Amino acid sequence: MAQQDGSFDYVIAGGGTAGCVLAGRLSADASVRVLLLEAGRPDRHPFIHVPAGFAKLTAGPYQWGFVSEPQEHCAGRRIPLAQGKVIGGGGSINAQVFTRGVAQDYDDWADVHGCEGWSAKEVRRYFVRSERNERLSGPLHGTEGPLSVSDLVNPHPLSKAFVRAGQEFGLPYNSDFNGAEQYGVGLYQTTTRHSRRCSAAVGYLRPARGRENLVVKTGALVRRVVTDHGRATGIETVEGGTTRRYTARREVIVAAGAFGSPKILQLSGIGDPADLKQAGIEVVHALPGVGKNLQDHCDLDIVYELTSYQSMDRYERPLPATAAAAVQYAAFRRGPMASTVVEAGGFAYGNEQEPTPDLQFHFLPAAGVEAGIAAVRRGYGCTLNSYFLRPRSRGTVRVAGPDPSRAPLIDPNYLADDHDLEMSVEGVRQSREIMGQPSMAPHIKAEHLAGGRPVRTKDDYIAFVRGHGRTAYHPVGTCAMGVSDASVVSPRLRVHGLRGLRVVDSSVMPRIVSSNTQAPTVMIAEYGSDMIVEDAR
Numbered sequence: 301m302a303q304q305d306g307s308f309d310y311v312i313a314g315g316g317t318a319g320c321v322l323a324g325r326l327s328a329d330a331s332v333r334v335l336l337l338e339a340g341r342p343d344r345h346p347f348i349h350v351p352a353g354f355a356k357l358t359a360g361p362y363q364w365g366f367v368s369e370p371q372e373h374c375a376g377r378r379i380p381l382a383q384g385k386v387i388g389g390g391g392s393i394n395a396q397v398f399t400r401g402v403a404q405d406y407d408d409w410a411d412v413h414g415c416e417g418w419s420a421k422e423v424r425r426y427f428v429r430s431e432r433n434e435r436l437s438g439p440l441h442g443t444e445g446p447l448s449v450s451d452l453v454n455p456h457p458l459s460k461a462f463v464r465a466g467q468e469f470g471l472p473y474n475s476d477f478n479g480a481e482q483y484g485v486g487l488y489q490t491t492t493r494h495s496r497r498c499s500a501a502v503g504y505l506r507p508a509r510g511r512e513n514l515v516v517k518t519g520a521l522v523r524r525v526v527t528d529h530g531r532a533t534g535i536e537t538v539e540g541g542t543t544r545r546y547t548a549r550r551e552v553i554v555a556a557g558a559f560g561s562p563k564i565l566q567l568s569g570i571g572d573p574a575d576l577k578q579a580g581i582e583v584v585h586a587l588p589g590v591g592k593n594l595q596d597h598c599d600l601d602i603v604y605e606l607t608s609y610q611s612m613d614r615y616e617r618p619l620p621a622t623a624a625a626a627v628q629y630a631a632f633r634r635g636p637m638a639s640t641v642v643e644a645g646g647f648a649y650g651n652e653q654e655p656t657p658d659l660q661f662h663f664l665p666a667a668g669v670e671a672g673i674a675a676v677r678r679g680y681g682c683t684l685n686s687y688f689l690r691p692r693s694r695g696t697v698r699v700a701g702p703d704p705s706r707a708p709l710i711d712p713n714y715l716a717d718d719h720d721l722e723m724s725v726e727g728v729r730q731s732r733e734i735m736g737q738p739s740m741a742p743h744i745k746a747e748h749l750a751g752g753r754p755v756r757t758k759d760d761y762i763a764f765v766r767g768h769g770r771t772a773y774h775p776v777g778t779c780a781m782g783v784s785d786a787s788v789v790s791p792r793l794r795v796h797g798l799r800g801l802r803v804v805d806s807s808v809m810p811r812i813v814s815s816n817t818q819a820p821t822v823m824i825a826e827y828g829s830d831m832i833v834e835d836a837r
């Protein structure tokens with residue numbers, strides 16, 4: 301029997317990027333009570349807040365440890381899928397790269413997927429409202445928002461060399477990937493404030509923590525949404541072995557990310573009857589689109605061995621230089637620890653006929669930074685990764701059974717579509733060309749690709765891509781917004797056919813954006829919070 305643990309106006313399931321934005325915005329009205337429930341821990345660990353700590357976060361206790369189902373089109377591999385399990389969610393463990401995608405992404409949501417109100421022109425004000433950019437202003441940028449955005453304090457010389465190499469390859473220099481033109485190469489802006497991570501937990505939740513009308517619970521695993529005659533009335537959690545129940549007088553908002561949100565709906569009996577039957581869960585509300593339409597960017601890394609001892613991974617070891625870097629950071633908020641490691645990159649065309657870039661690159665002046673990516677001798681490595689921005693493959697998330705502690709069955713179905721494969725090959729090919737340019741070539745001693753096997757022919761490239769593709773950590777789309785039978789929420793983010801229930805997070809994107817996904821998720825939650833307030837009037 302569940303313990304009754306209080307009554308709130310809004311109960312938010314998932315304290316990640318979107319959940320923190322929602323909790324911050326909704327609790328600004330002192331007359332409503334808001335509860336934020338997060339399965340993971342608080343975000344206190346210093347590795348979360350020191351930008352270079354990213355290198356420690358793709359494995360370990362602040363992520364869920366998900367692994368995909370065997371990938372049919374990726375040599376049958378089970379691919380690790382790190383996702384944040386901590387206050388701030390992905391925003392507390394991510395690389396902080398700040399990109400928004402292109403106008404066509406949002407116009408496509410509106411025009412192709414029937415998401416009225418979500419065209420680029422209409423969502424722009426939420427991007428601007430969220431942003432506090434230290435360098436850029438004007439109609440496309442905000443300077444007063446909760447999400448701080450900064451330039452790198454001291455970009456590594458290798459990152460600068462990469463940017464020059466990109467220009468030698470033929471890409472234009474771009475000082476603002478979120479401006480009028482995405483195409484080009486440059487240094488990324490990151491979501492940092494005074495050389496510390498600015499996640500949604502820092503930017504939105506922290507200033508709200510003192511409010512008496514906001515309760516934040518960590519270690520609270522949401523088991524299900526409680527429904528009564530077609531209306532969501534509350535949430536049931538498991539907390540330290542105890543089942544608890546919270547009432548939502550106005551709304552339940554599910555914000556558990558692209559893997560967590562469909563799982564919570566399915567555990568609540570909301571989903572495709574076939575999936576629910578297989579998991580032994582009774583159907584409460586048939587909604588076939590739940591957990592379908594999974595999209596992610598399939599990332600390909602090339603690791604390079606350098607001719608000299610200079611890369612950032614040398615600070616992995618307890619050397620005097622590491623101690624000096626720590627002191628430099630503590631005293632001046634500068635130096636290698638102030639870097640998110642993913643410093644440079646850009647956007648290019650795999651297919652010149654596309655209206656906007658369809659490839660993205662990330663350059664790291666270090667190797668072995670993320671879990672599962674090859675390392676070389678410490679101090680002698682760098683990494684370039686690439687992915688196709690608008691994949692056509694679609695995957696699924698299915699609840700494994702009624703036990704909420706079980707991981708969902710996640711099948712990203714990477715590279716099922718041949719076009720995705722072809723563009724991924726093109727991304728790797730272009731990566732190698734960039735790294736061969738005069739500004740980069742003298743730094744490179746050896747290329748580490750495909751476990752040392754030569755990659756020359758088309759078949760070699762295909763084998764490399766299928767054998768090494770991995771998540772770019774951008775899963776979206778599993779509770780897609782839209783008006784078709786395949787969609788899960790309406791353009792007002794309400795779950796079709798139920799009252800008092802919304803999904804507000806990255807899972808509602810009907811189609812993945814042509815960039816990293818944090819800023820677009822913050823925009824969705826900003827917009828969603830306005831919708832919730834307006835609809836309550």
Ligand SMILES: Cc1cc2nc3c(=O)[nH]c(=O)nc-3n(C[C@H](O)[C@H](O)[C@H](O)COP(=O)(O)OP(=O)(O)OC[C@H]3O[C@@H](n4cnc5c(N)ncnc54)[C@H](O)[C@@H]3O)c2cc1C
Binds near residue numbers: 397398520561805816
């Ligand atoms: C390693 C990594 C690197 C990334 N790098 C970048 C980057 O550089 N730039 C960028 O723009 N984007 C990046 N991203 C992506 C970005 O962080 C995500 O798109 C964004 O955080 C998604 O927000 P969300 O609110 O939808 O989900 P999340 O932020 O994942 O939040 C969901 C939250 O719900 C919680 N939850 C899930 N299930 C339950 C449950 N049953 N009960 C209670 N709580 C639950 C989770 O623990 C989590 O805290 C990265 C992501 C990762 C993981």
